[in-house]
Amino acid sequence: MRPFAYAAPASVPEALDALVAAGPDARFLAGGTTLYDLMKLGVEAPPAVVDVHRLPELAVVDTAGPDELVFGAGARMADVAEDPVLLRDYPMLAESLAKAASQQLRTMATVGGNLLQRTRCSYFRGGAPFACNKREPGSGCSALEGIDRAHAVLGTSDSCIATYAGDWAVALIALDAVVDVLGPDGARTVALADLHHEPGSHPERETTLAAGELILRIRVPTTRTARGSTYHKIRDRESYAFALASAATAVALDADGVVTDARIALGGVATRPWRAAAAERTLVGAPLTVDTARRAGEAALAGARPGRHNGFKIELAVRTVTDALRIAGERAVQ
Amino acid sequence: MSTETAPPSTVRVDARDKVTGTLRYGTDRVPPGMLHAALAVATVAKGRLVHLDTEAAAALPGVHLVLTHADADELTSGGFLLGGGYGFQSFQPLTGDRIAYRGQPIALVVADTLHVATEAAALVRAEYESEPGAFTLDAPGAEALVQSEAIPLPMFADVVAGDADGVLAEAATRPGAVVIDAVYDHPAQHQNPMELIGTVAEWRSAGDGGADILTVHEGTQNAGAVQHGVATQLGIDADRVEVISPSVGGGFGQKNSLQPQTALVAIAARRVGRPVKLVVPRTQVFHDSSFRPATRQHIRLAADGTGRMLAAVHEVDQQTSRHDLFPGTHTEITSRLYGIPNYRGLQRLVRTDVQTPGYMRAPYEHSAAFAFESAVDELAVALGQDPVELRLANDTDTDPVSGEPFSSRHLAECLRRGAERFGWARRTPEPGSMRADDGSRVGWGVAVGCYPGMAAPTAARVCAEPSGAVRVEVGAHEMGQGLRTAMVRTVAADLGIPAGDVTPAVGDTRALPHHLTAGSWGTAGALPAIALALAELRTALKVPEQGPVDVAAAVAATGRDSVEVEAVYTAPGQPPQVLDRLRAGLPAPGGPEHPGFVTFSWVAHFVEVRIEPTIHRIRVPRVVSVADCGRVASPTTAGSQLRGGVVWGISAALRESSEVDPRFGGFLNASLEEYPIAVNADIGEIDVDFIDTPDPMLNSLGVKGLGEVSMVGVAGAVANAVHHATGRRFRRLPIHLEDVL
């Protein structure tokens, strides 16, 4: 780990100024559970960090409003996971946080920093001797011919097959969340669906955020559909592991059990938070059965591309969607 | 299980210190003026170092020293533990330009702070001449050797009894007879104790005009080897080296010998004239210390139509390094599990380009029992017999290899009692025939295990104070297995004094010579040594041979300030020369074949797996394990040992694998995040029980080992349960979700 400058400004405007002043490679620091980790591994080496972990403006959480849920970017994962409104009306959101990382990490980590966490690809994190286009653009991708069991089958490219590792963004994208950002050029709102890039030929470009843009808050339109929802996370052990496949699903059913609204997003199998809109469409107007659920799962994975060791993820993800829809259906208000 | 009558303080004497963080581990030591060290490691897996540029590292403010092979002329190898030396491997980094494995240290940096040292280590630039390497059993260039030829020592010879090949050939054509012929794969795995490998080294003047004294603080299971090994490496007398290791934060075999960093840190401390501390980071520990080698095991097993086992052949390919032959003794246990009259074992060693593998809890027995007990389950299925009944029908009191009696073998009772507690009678034999309420497929599997009953020379000292307090020291190590607790209980019970009056001490070469604590012989050596010392103490105190002692009065009556006695225990029939080995820091265990008898610990495990509908995750909600470890010396810690072994067995069966990318060598998932050890949420109910009948021959206290046998057979029971649930046989560990999808 190299020496770096550290600043802890007292307000959002000061933080923005501090970042600009610290130069183009400076970074915001929230819980540090991604950033410090990667700095210790030598994967990231910002000359300066600007700490926004304790800024009061970023800590606001409001889940009581009629139109939207608001999560300040600096809110802690552990706190949001226990929000009573989420637990009751948006179980997929609460579960996506509760099933992530460990309690210690969730206590440090923020819901804003979470969106920007980076892949867990061993070759990316491992440094030398592994080639990695994401770490060193143009150096090659060690995973393509390597141990790719944990890698993505959706949204991959010939340059990078790294999985987007987070859970929270997967649940958020299914609920049409947006992100308010503030930067040197002013404020704007980005749909979460537009926040992350697929790797394409530039895997090092992960988000559409401009240099110096700070995420202020995440907003989620309220919806009754989310009462019938779950975040189903399948992993190599029962906790403290990233998803092999996960599905954020929500369904609303009419009195006859016919689906009136469906939300499906996938984690653990794609290079970015993956909304499966086509899969949702197969469900709406149909009764929710094992067969229709499975068909939705198949639709969600329609374009999947297996690698050397991760082909199983396609069937696993289909089943994860199927099972997640069953759980969501059991919780759905009819 | 013995009922818990002891006061809470003796249930675990160091529990309070552990939960309050006051217990001190080796590298917790912070001497004044201490500097910090970090290692730079090789990024290629094999070849030669052609250029090492340390200029940038040395120029970093705060750096005191950059040690490379070019400077390390005062350093030699400490030798290989199994080749008459002290180290986990013979290869000592920084003694030449050879790169033997990826992750091998190439420089040690010493700086004011850990951060500076780490940064400087990252600035060390190396150029290599790379050579192709072999990292897996099948790789081109992996060289297979027959162990008995490569290491012509009786203890590593192949186990042979009767004519296994002849009987197998005959059985293959005999109507009604059944022959199982299958190959089982076990991956490389790493111990991953919480406490990392590390050393704090400090030098002080002896004040006698002689050489300085080196004090090494580190977590080790073998303070004697560290003491004598470092002395050898540095060319100084062993009495100039003190090793202090009061508590080991988990060893599991990884800390059972001299580590390569110890002498490097000692040299660095001598050069800079200040104490130096190095804690090897987790990723480097994956490459800088031993691990469980990958194995492939070919089993052939024949039985007649009634289920009587006639013959078995067990052939093992075990990974070793290019520079050392780490021998395997898998067949030592599979030849003893049953009364099989015709048995042939073959151990082969496969040289690959890794650091030398070594002992990891139940180092051979775990993978051997997985293979053999899977084969026995396959036999039960082929015969249409109940797997418990089949095992009971092949029980034996006599060791089929040596013809000697087992000193104690209550395996049948382990099986019967375990079956009873588990409810085995409700099992329906047909695979896939049992279902849980939620539709999960239920599988019930059984497997047994054993572990050699060894004992090692152990030194003990007991000192009675005028206050009535008693101090007890043993030349052994506390690795969390509960040795201190067992020591306190033994002394308190013998003298009839409160446990609070007994102070235990271990892990300090200034007090006594230390033997390696491993192979489950720690308690089985320490307690008999204490018993001998207590007998001496009674003589010295002139009190009766038995019964409670008023220690304060007895000490006062001697007119002395305190009364101190020493004793050394040796395994049955061991020659006096083993004491020389003990004093030289060399391993000298005896067993399992003792004069006139053979000793093993035994265990039976019953495992329930559930495979959920749709997604098919494999869960283990319930395990029942019953062990025969002789007398149970400390019920609470024994219970934890057995449960811990079961947890690890589940983890080994369903989770753990050290991944190798053959393009790079080394290990890919070298972190606690990526190496998936089972977590609490993976573990269900584990019900343990003990036969608790003293072994009449191994030692006066009737104790046999427990630490390792706890784990032996668990993986087999899990795999057998998965077969029962699915009808599919998995012969490669770990069994992953995708296997049963």
Ligand SMILES: Cc1cc2nc3c(=O)[nH]c(=O)nc-3n(C[C@H](O)[C@H](O)[C@H](O)COP(=O)(O)OP(=O)(O)OC[C@H]3O[C@@H](n4cnc5c(N)ncnc54)[C@H](O)[C@@H]3O)c2cc1C
């Ligand atoms: C062992 C381990 C296991 C984990 N397991 C999981 C898991 O199972 N599921 C899961 O989802 N996650 C998991 N994580 C990831 C963890 O959730 C993220 O590291 C965490 O959410 C990041 O939040 P943070 O506040 O610590 O971010 P930081 O590390 O402080 O920052 C992360 C990135 O976001 C940027 N950033 C932070 N805040 C802002 C902001 N307001 N505006 C703009 N940029 C910002 C930083 O500059 C940095 O680039 C795991 C992490 C670890 C270490």
Ligand code: SF4
């Ligand atoms: S998959 Fe992506 S992150 Fe991983 S090595 Fe390839 S380029 Fe790097």
